[in-house]
Amino acid sequence: AVILSYVNGDPCPPETDDGEPCVFPFIYKGKSYDECVLEGRAKLWCSKTANYDRDHEWGFCRQTNSYRMSAIIFTCDESEDIGRPQVFSEDRGCEVTFEWKTKVVCPPKKMECKFVQKHKTYDLRLLSSLTGSWDFVHEGNSYFINLCQRVYKGPLDCSERASICKKSATGQVQVLGLVHTQKLEVIDETVIVTYSKGYPCGGNKTASSVIELTCAKTVGRPAFKRFDSVSCTYYFYWYSRAACAVRPQEVTMVNGTLTNPVTGKSFSLGEIYFKLFSASGDMRTNGDNYLYEIQLSSITSSSYPACAGANICQVKPNDQHFSRKVGTSDMTKYYVQDGDLDVVFTSSSKCGKDKTKFVSSTIFFHCDPLVKDGIPEFSHETADCQYLFSWYTSAVCPLGVDFEDESAGPEYKGLSERSQAVGAVLSLLLVALTGCLLALLLHKKERRETVINKLTSCCRRSSGVSYKYSKVSKEEETDENETEWLMEEIQVPAPRLGKDGQENGHITTKAVKAEALSSLHGDDQDSEDEVLTVPEVKVHSGRGAEVESSQPLRNPQRKSLKEREGERLGLVRGEKARKGKFRPGQRKPTAPAKLVSFHDDSDEDLLHI
Numbered sequence: 001a002v003i004l005s006y007v008n009g010d011p012c013p014p015e016t017d018d019g020e021p022c023v024f025p026f027i028y029k030g031k032s033y034d035e036c037v038l039e040g041r042a043k044l045w046c047s048k049t050a051n052y053d054r055d056h057e058w059g060f061c062r063q064t065n066s067y068r069m070s071a072i073i074f075t076c077d078e079s080e081d082i083g084r085p086q087v088f089s090e091d092r093g094c095e096v097t098f099e100w101k102t103k104v105v106c107p108p109k110k111m112e113c114k115f116v117q118k119h120k121t122y123d124l125r126l127l128s129s130l131t132g133s134w135d136f137v138h139e140g141n142s143y144f145i146n147l148c149q150r151v152y153k154g155p156l157d158c159s160e161r162a163s164i165c166k167k168s169a170t171g172q173v174q175v176l177g178l179v180h181t182q183k184l185e186v187i188d189e190t191v192i193v194t195y196s197k198g199y200p201c202g203g204n205k206t207a208s209s210v211i212e213l214t215c216a217k218t219v220g221r222p223a224f225k226r227f228d229s230v231s232c233t234y235y236f237y238w239y240s241r242a243a244c245a246v247r248p249q250e251v252t253m254v255n256g257t258l259t260n261p262v263t264g265k266s267f268s269l270g271e272i273y274f275k276l277f278s279a280s281g282d283m284r285t286n287g288d289n290y291l292y293e294i295q296l297s298s299i300t301s302s303s304y305p306a307c308a309g310a311n312i313c314q315v316k317p318n319d320q321h322f323s324r325k326v327g328t329s330d331m332t333k334y335y336v337q338d339g340d341l342d343v344v345f346t347s348s349s350k351c352g353k354d355k356t357k358f359v360s361s362t363i364f365f366h367c368d369p370l371v372k373d374g375i376p377e378f379s380h381e382t383a384d385c386q387y388l389f390s391w392y393t394s395a396v397c398p399l400g401v402d403f404e405d406e407s408a409g410p411e412y413k414g415l416s417e418r419s420q421a422v423g424a425v426l427s428l429l430l431v432a433l434t435g436c437l438l439a440l441l442l443h444k445k446e447r448r449e450t451v452i453n454k455l456t457s458c459c460r461r462s463s464g465v466s467y468k469y470s471k472v473s474k475e476e477e478t479d480e481n482e483t484e485w486l487m488e489e490i491q492v493p494a495p496r497l498g499k500d501g502q503e504n505g506h507i508t509t510k511a512v513k514a515e516a517l518s519s520l521h522g523d524d525q526d527s528e529d530e531v532l533t534v535p536e537v538k539v540h541s542g543r544g545a546e547v548e549s550s551q552p553l554r555n556p557q558r559k560s561l562k563e564r565e566g567e568r569l570g571l572v573r574g575e576k577a578r579k580g581k582f583r584p585g586q587r588k589p590t591a592p593a594k595l596v597s598f599h600d601d602s603d604e605d606l607l608h609i
Helices: 415-444 445-461 514-518 562-565 603-607
Strands: 002-006 024-028 032-034 045-047 059-063 069-076 087-091 095-102 112-117 120-123 134-138 141-145 162-167 171-179 184-187 190-195 207-216 222-228 235-241 248-255 257-259 265-268 277-283 289-294 312-316 319-337 342-350 360-367 378-381 388-394 465-472 486-493 506-513
Touching: 024 045, 112 190, 120 184, 134 506, 171 190, 171 207, 235 603, 265 277, 312 388, 506 514
Parallel strands: 069 095, 207 235, 277 378, 319 360, 360 388
Antiparallel strands: 002 069, 024 032, 045 059, 087 095, 112 120, 134 141, 141 162, 162 171, 184 190, 190 207, 222 235, 248 257, 248 319, 257 265, 277 289, 289 312, 312 319, 319 342, 342 360, 378 388, 465 486, 486 506
């Protein structure tokens, strides 16, 4: 209710000593008086009724300093248009209260959905439906939301004044916000819609709701975010193109061909421009069902004659006499944004809810490469008589960023000069920091050699392995053909700089029979890494060479295996044979041993001999 009060009127009339008001005018002895009188009494007196001669009710007058005042209580009544005021109460003829029943003071059923803030225009009418609501389920609770007006097709106990309602899993319905409490604002590019005066939460608090809308490429759907039990506030988020403040690029259409006047690029809609389509899905709460005939080039062959010439015509399937043009091509506008096409049609039909407005329609085309022409679908009707449709088709897939004006928005600009300078400075600092760390780690010679060895071992294709054979004597007498030879596998690490080419390697030994050596063939083309050093054994190449061997003198004083290992000679990784002293018991050969390398097909062949 709305209460309107008026004060500081005329001085209030006198009243009697017992506090009852004097009634003016009153009749005394057939004469009318408009004020207190002295006739018949020593003090001023007045009548308490309009006729003293008949009622004989009176009292001595007492003056007051108050002034007349009145109040009008406006109450909402949808059945009353303007209405009339009626006296509700009167006190001493000085205070009068009126009651005025009218629909003028009823809370609005819809709020403004289009607003401007910081020179940017935001239009949320796309999310305001006259035929339904946005509903979803979260943790068993169903939520019904409709921006800027009441919830349609919601639960039965949802108030007609509510924009948001909640239905629990047990069936309890609660109002989370009323339509007329709507507040719109923009904070950090996010549109905030607030509703309040919901169900009582205790502690003189009522439920409220906050919807955070973020700009996106699609219409989207609302979703639950969180509930603040302290303030009894429900938070929702919604990614939708309705929250975008960017103005789309307007293009022209001629016979189904779109042309961008800024870039000069063209694109054809093809067959869907000349075909007749039918959109369904508009079912009202009162039982009415509507269909919409749509033809972008204008309807020419319709079963409803009144639809001829329209682009969008509203009809009833069960009523051939009902039809209304809700979109014509007189003032059609085409917009392209992010590969989507929006077509806005106007019409000459008056809006039934607001006679000052005309009906309009908007079709939102979206790319869907899986369908050919697609079928338009009715979305909803807005509060200002705008019919919205969605159309998924492959016909608009060729539309892309290249068709639009690339300079229309700031989102395509590169980095600013300041950003580039900051990036360059950070890059230099990173390089300097890396150099300092490397210098700190490699300032010692040992660390540098370790790093070089590791890098060399990682880059080397295979490890260098050489073999050296030495003759080993046994304590017991053996046949000369059973003389054992010791094969040494020497794996050499990467050479160290500054060590005069000296190399160390891990040595493993395996014993082989003498016959195995007679089967080896030399190859002149092999590298020095594969040369076998065989004491007192001549190895000839496979091209007719023969292997000659001579029996070594036995050393009466035998050394252990470990002692002999330290005295063996060999060629490792191309290292030439060194001249050493002969061990006791060895004969000096009459001629130098002819060393011939042989082809080592596989290291494993030698190990399995």
